[in-house]
Every structure is written in C-alpha cells, then in structure tokens.
Amino acid sequence: MQNKKNRKENMYLIIREIEYDTFENDYSVLGSADNMESANKLLDAHKLINKRESTNFTIVKFETPLILKKEVA
Numbered sequence: 741m742q743n744k745k746n747r748k749e750n751m752y753l754i755i756r757e758i759e760y761d762t763f764e765n766d767y768s769v770l771g772s773a774d775n776m777e778s779a780n781k782l783l784d785a786h787k788l789i790n791k792r793e794s795t796n797f798t799i800v801k802f803e804t805p806l807i808l809k810k811e812v813a
Contacts, residue, residue, distance in 0.1 A: 751802040752779035754786060759794045770797070 773779035
C-alpha cells in the first residue's frame with residue numbers, strides 16, 4: 741500500500757497517439773513529469789524527434805483516484 745507521504749500530488753503524463761487509416765488509433769504513455777514545466781520540455785523533445793505526421797503528442801494531468809474506506813449509504 742502506498743504511503744501518503746510518497747504519493748505525488750501532481751503527475752503529468754506524456755501521451756503518444758498514432759493515427760491509422762484502417763485501424764483504431766493507438767495510445768501509449770511515453771513518460772511522466774512532476775510539474776507542467778518539465779512535462780512541456782518532454783513534450784517538446786518528443787515533437788522535435790518525431791518524423792511521422794500520423795503521430796501526435798499531448799500532456800494529461802494524472803490525479804490519484806479517491807479511495808473510499810467506508811461505505812456511504
């Protein structure tokens with residue numbers, strides 16, 4: 741079980757989307773960052789080395805899900 745002190749308050753995921761003509765799009769998590777500035781740097785780096793027009797990148801803020809400990813009526 742994860743300790744509250746070790747849990748990251750903010751995490752930003754770098755998502756790659758590959759578009760296909762005949763298949764459903766493919767999504768992958770390429771990396772993560774603790775703050776938006778670092779996430780933007782990672783995003784820019786992936787965009788810079790990308791050579792395919794069918795590939796897109798985006799940042800998604802990941803939030804830790806709320807875990808209920810007691811059932812509420």
